Amino acid sequence: MLNEPSTQYRAQQRENADPEERTRPMPLIVAAVTLAMVAFGVIYILLSDPFGNSELGDRRTLADLSGPAPGASGAVDGKQLFAANCVACHQATGKGLPGVFPPLDGSEWVQGDERTLANILLYGVSGEMEVAGITYKGAMPAFQQLGDAELAALASYIRGNWSNKAGAVQPNLFEHERKASNRSAPFEGGAALKALASKPA
Template identity: 45%
Template structure:
């Protein structure tokens, strides 16, 4: 375009905006720098060791430390298995989730016959299950392929002693017998329809 040949219409146009040498305004740069400096100072000045546990989920450093694998023949930690496999649905306090996942505290399915809880953990449950007079329609996955007999016995024994429950422990032999008895089963129990007769 010839700079000497500019039309009247072009002369009315404003020039294109230009960032010049500062793409970001100086006040914004100062604000960002201040936030970064404050963040670094805050992290360095804070002492995580004295932060009250109630500010988080209640876990301490001891809870977060890796636990050594149990020695062969040693008793398994039912609480650890529960935390890894069951707590998402039944919650840490065993209260479950209303109308979805049933509570384990005071549950007749938990404190009933030891072979019954073994069968439930082995094959899971699908469909309506009544616990303490309330119907739940969630789904519990089977653990027969994920946990061995001793692990199922450990977690079953754990829940039978927690949240006010006082049922005797479940032995690995009971779980093994339940596994053998129901070995042909390929689907979860159909809630009350199948389990009520086993109480």
């Protein structure tokens, strides 16, 4: 009974010794794959020339980035221009906001003289203006930054949309009005626009 090894001693004899790097090294295939990947990365970096002349930068031209000019690939989309520039005030319905922004739908300024509408878009309006029998007092910004073809498309869209049935406007009207005026400030309300309409073109 005294000569039998204890239970704890027998359990220790069954356990394997902890592996060591000397007795169980990393498999050679893993080392070879790792080395091959590192070598590939180094060769790729050296051959791809990532350290070229930084002054060259992006070699695309301005024409590549800007895309086709408005109207170059078809008609300019007046509806899209309206959504981008006008819908916040005049609403998608063209009804405006009562007492704040005048309606375009049924507006005598939209359906009336093309030249007056062109000048409203080019130079904006500030002050009292009567639209469909209601007086509005506010300000409309100028859209001189838009090209003649874009302004013509926008004007044509609002003149022929909703209940409006007026004809389209041509880009040369905006070109002519830009050259004919040296105005730098918005029109002073509806009275100034009526004075413009009474002058010969």
